[in-house]
Structures are given as C-alpha cells and as structure tokens.
Amino acid sequence: MNKKQVPFNQQDALRAAVSTSERPKNAGPVSASLTFGGRMLLKIKYVPEQLFDITAFPIIFLLMFTYLFGGALAGSTEAYLQFVLPGVLVLTVVSITMYTGIELNNDITKGIFDRFRTLPVWRPSVLVGALLVDLVRYSIASAIMLTLGFILGFRPEGGLVGVLLGVGILLVFAFSISWIWTTLGLVMRSEKSLMGASMMVLFPLTFISNVFVDPDTMPSWLQPIVENNPVSFLVVAVRGFMGGDPAFAEVGWVFVGSFLLVLVFAPLTMYLYYKK
Amino acid sequence: MDNKAGEPRMAVVVKGLEKTFGTTRALDGVDLKVPAGTVYGVLGPNGAGKTTVIRVLATLLQPSGGRAEVFGYDVVGGAAHIRKRISMTGQFASVDKDLSGMENLHLIGRLMGFTRAQAKARAYELLRAFGLEEAAKKQVKQYSGGMQRRIDIAASIVVTPDLLFLDEPTTGLDPRSRNQVWDIIRMLVDTGTTVLLTTQYLDEADQLADRIAVVDQGKVIAEGTSGELKASVGVGKLHVRLQDPGQRSLAAQLLQQKLGTAVDYSFNGSGLTAQVAENSLAVQILDELNKAGVAVSDFSVGKPSLDEVFLTLTGRSAEEEEVEAEG
Numbered sequence: 001m002n003k004k005q006v007p008f009n010q011q012d013a014l015r016a017a018v019s020t021s022e023r024p025k026n027a028g029p030v031s032a033s034l035t036f037g038g039r040m041l042l043k044i045k046y047v048p049e050q051l052f053d054i055t056a057f058p059i060i061f062l063l064m065f066t067y068l069f070g071g072a073l074a075g076s077t078e079a080y081l082q083f084v085l086p087g088v089l090v091l092t093v094v095s096i097t098m099y100t101g102i103e104l105n106n107d108i109t110k111g112i113f114d115r116f117r118t119l120p121v122w123r124p125s126v127l128v129g130a131l132l133v134d135l136v137r138y139s140i141a142s143a144i145m146l147t148l149g150f151i152l153g154f155r156p157e158g159g160l161v162g163v164l165l166g167v168g169i170l171l172v173f174a175f176s177i178s179w180i181w182t183t184l185g186l187v188m189r190s191e192k193s194l195m196g197a198s199m200m201v202l203f204p205l206t207f208i209s210n211v212f213v214d215p216d217t218m219p220s221w222l223q224p225i226v227e228n229n230p231v232s233f234l235v236v237a238v239r240g241f242m243g244g245d246p247a248f249a250e251v252g253w254v255f256v257g258s259f260l261l262v263l264v265f266a267p268l269t270m271y272l273y274y275k276k
Numbered sequence: 277m278d279n280k281a282g283e284p285r286m287a288v289v290v291k292g293l294e295k296t297f298g299t300t301r302a303l304d305g306v307d308l309k310v311p312a313g314t315v316y317g318v319l320g321p322n323g324a325g326k327t328t329v330i331r332v333l334a335t336l337l338q339p340s341g342g343r344a345e346v347f348g349y350d351v352v353g354g355a356a357h358i359r360k361r362i363s364m365t366g367q368f369a370s371v372d373k374d375l376s377g378m379e380n381l382h383l384i385g386r387l388m389g390f391t392r393a394q395a396k397a398r399a400y401e402l403l404r405a406f407g408l409e410e411a412a413k414k415q416v417k418q419y420s421g422g423m424q425r426r427i428d429i430a431a432s433i434v435v436t437p438d439l440l441f442l443d444e445p446t447t448g449l450d451p452r453s454r455n456q457v458w459d460i461i462r463m464l465v466d467t468g469t470t471v472l473l474t475t476q477y478l479d480e481a482d483q484l485a486d487r488i489a490v491v492d493q494g495k496v497i498a499e500g501t502s503g504e505l506k507a508s509v510g511v512g513k514l515h516v517r518l519q520d521p522g523q524r525s526l527a528a529q530l531l532q533q534k535l536g537t538a539v540d541y542s543f544n545g546s547g548l549t550a551q552v553a554e555n556s557l558a559v560q561i562l563d564e565l566n567k568a569g570v571a572v573s574d575f576s577v578g579k580p581s582l583d584e585v586f587l588t589l590t591g592r593s594a595e596e597e598e599v600e601a602e603g
Contacts, residue, residue, distance in 0.1 A: 114370055
C-alpha cells in the first residue's frame, strides 16, 4: 500500500496501464462458460466447508439409513443397502441442486452481477458455467456414495455400465431441476428465503417417495401420491439401471419430465436474467 | 454515426429518456449529450435517477420511453455492440469479494479473450499500477474501501473501454483514496476514454467533469460546464466585512435597498453576504457604504459554489437531501 516503498514511478505505471489499447477477440460461449465455471471452483478454495454437502452428507446419509433402518425394514443391512443406496443417492443429489440458484441470488444482491451482464460475452455463460460445476459436484457426491456403498457391500447386478447409466439419468434430472432454483434465485429477495422455499419443495419431494421403502407398504391413500412423485420415477429408473433390470417406462418419463422442466424454467430464467 | 460538421463526436446521446418502476417515475424525460473524450458528471441527490441513467446506458435496464444511444448504437437494439465498448463500475463493488484481486482481474481478462498468460500479465500490470501488488492474493473482502474501489476500476479497464461508467466512484472514501480515484479518472481521460460519472458531491463534479448535468426527480434541471452553471444563477455573492460590527444593521439596510435581495448575517460577527446580479452593482454598493460612513475592512465577489447552484435550481440543498434520503 505504501507508495513510497515501491521502487518505480506510480504515475508512469498508471499511465502505461491505462493507455494499453489491446483489444482481444472476446471469449466464445464455451470458453466463457468454462471460465465462469472456473470461478465457482475457485470459491471452493476459500470456503472448503461448502464441500460438506457433497462429501460428508452422502456418507452420513448412507451409514445412517443403512444401519438404523436396514435390520427393521429389510431383515438385514446388506439386503437393505441394495435397495436404499440408489434412493439415498437420488435424495442426496436432488437435495443439493439448489446451489446454483443460491449462488446466482448471491451474485445479484452484489454488484458483480451487473459487471457480468455488461461484459461482451454470451450472456447465458454465467449460468451454464455454474451448472457445469454443479454437474461436477453431483458426480463427486455420487462417486463418494458409490465407493462407500461398495465397501459396505453394495453389489449392483447391473454392473459398472448399469451404475454409470443410473448416475447419468440422475445427472440429467438434477441438471433440469436446477433451473427451477435459478428461476427462483432471480425472483427471491434473499438467500435465506430461497433456501426456505427450496427446502419446502425438496423435503416432501424427496421424503414422500419410494427412496426408503416400497410404496406397497404404505396406506392406500398415500400410495398414488408417492407413486406419482417425479422423484419416485427417478428412483425406479436409477434402481432399474443399477439392478440390471432397466425400467424403460420410468426412464422415458424422467426424460420427458426433465425436458419439460428445462423447456419451462430455462427460458424463464433467461428472461428474468435479461430483465433484472 | 454521422457527424455534423463542427459538432464534436458524441459518445452518448439521450433524448426524452423515461423509466418507470411500477408507479414510480425514476426518469421523466432525460436529455443528455456526452461528447467523446470528456468527463461528464451527472450530479444530483439520492433518488434523483442518476443510477437509473447509467444502468440504462450500460444496457442493464431497458428504457420505458425515449431514446438512448451509445456510440450511435441504440441501447436496446445495439446492446451487444455497446457492451464491446463500455465498462461499468457500480456503486457497490462489482467484483467478486470472495476471490483475490488477482483472480478477479484474471477472470475478467479471460472473459475479454486474453490467453491465460496474457490475462495474468495484464492483471499484474494493473495491480502494480493501482498500488495493489501486495494485496494481489488477498480476498477482496479484506481490502479497505479505497482498495476495493481501485480493484473495481481496475476490473473495468482490463481492456480499456471507450466509455467508462462510474456510479458514485468516491462515495464513502477518505480524502486520500478519493484523490487516488480522481487521478485514475484523469489519466483515463487523457488516454482517450470517455467517462460518465455520477456523484452527489458538488466539488467532485466541479473538479473532474468537463460538463455537468444536474438531475433532480428524474429530470435534467440544468446542464453545462461548471462555470456556465455557476453563471446561470447570477454573478455570485458579495461578501463584505466591516471594521465596526456595530454598523452591521446600517450596512444591511443599505445593501437591501440597493440590491433588493436578502442579506445573510450568519457569515460571522462583522460580515455580511448578499446575492448580486451584476458586478457593477457590487461597486456601487461599496460606494454607497463609503458615503454613509460605513468602513469596510474586506470585501469579495465570489462565484457561487455548485452547492448554491443546486440550491437555486431546486430550492433545496443537495446535502440536506442526502441526509433525508439516508435517514
């Protein structure tokens, strides 16, 4: 800070720095998206705690549900693990989809959002970059949970291909549902209200589903609700792939649902983004 | 962009610009012309519409009515062209406070199309020039107010823009930091950048801006160089200091008769201040005072300050407004 210690002329340096007229060709859409994604990764360096959601949570969830309920629900923890792991995987990943929305909301309330929007780059690249990093986030969470599951005795019939297909369809759905949170992120006044709203949607959506138990064991009035929950379709699809018995109807519905989510919320997000 | 002969090239042309938010009319027919290569000051109290003008010109807000052009491009139709040539430093830090200064500048450099190595070199050059070298690796949120403002301006000139918007660039800064920001702005204009800045500070507009628009309640209520604005409210004020404070009421009476304007006693114990319309009147007054036996120890005719200009134009003091809006 102290100018006097600097062994060069501040004024000359300033003049030289401001008189550069170099004007490169602006970054293309892909490069800009990756750069914005890089920004999100850099943030992790300063707040590594934010990785708890994708590291510690999957571990805690899997251990907790397997050992607390396994014996009671399926006779043995090992048997239950085969059933519950795809479900808990879905639960974990779907629960962290609101992060991009929260980051976006954070940016808006600060001035940086204005700077990004006045840059001569493809405008959606801020969002695309953040959503790309989300995919990395989801993949890490999935990898951690599957590794731990394998150690605990998870032996999917579908083999590696089935597991990868299961994770793949989960990522498609998670990406699609993220757009709901980006839309809300642009509408909600604060990070806290967005958190509240997303919990209100995600909590029932993930828990009133077939993640933990077969809907056949539930009261008859609840069954149709659980069975028509989009998360249930996703869980059946993921279980199908991992169990080596793909549920094509559910896979189809997950794709239709994902497509509809993106169709509605991606343009809505972009519209709000431009109008903000 | 067609130029009429003799007319300077315009960076910004705004005609009848309107912007409504719900039922609030933030801009109510603003006209502006900013010649390229100059510093243009938009002066006004909080809530006058200064930030809205900048946000429309920076393609962040769409106007509700009227026209606004930047370098000949319409702010709605030509937004993409405009964004290639402008930069904006907002009122609140437009950098990522969670990242370091270096990372911020590198990020912008990459987005502007520099290679990794070029972006790094440019970031380093700017950090050095802005006296932020030692803070390069610190998170921006740990910077002082002045440093944050400098990194913000640095981020705006990673690629030197043709037009730089600065929204209240020195609000909340200490005098030293303010001078540093002023130096940077002057230097930028020297190298050909047009600067459009908003300010609540009359002396800032006076110091920096080639031309000033005074904005109040969504309208431009006066426009011109600071000299022109001052002249528009009369020659200025006559300050008279008396040798004998006891003669104050007599002197005040004479002043009032001759000038027909209110005489201000508040100045100090032996002083009087009154608005004069013409210089010649001031000379006559001194003559009158002399004839009446009132001894004058000191006198001056001063041009009005911008604060007085503002008061005359709006009927309110700029500072008063500021306190109200904040309180």
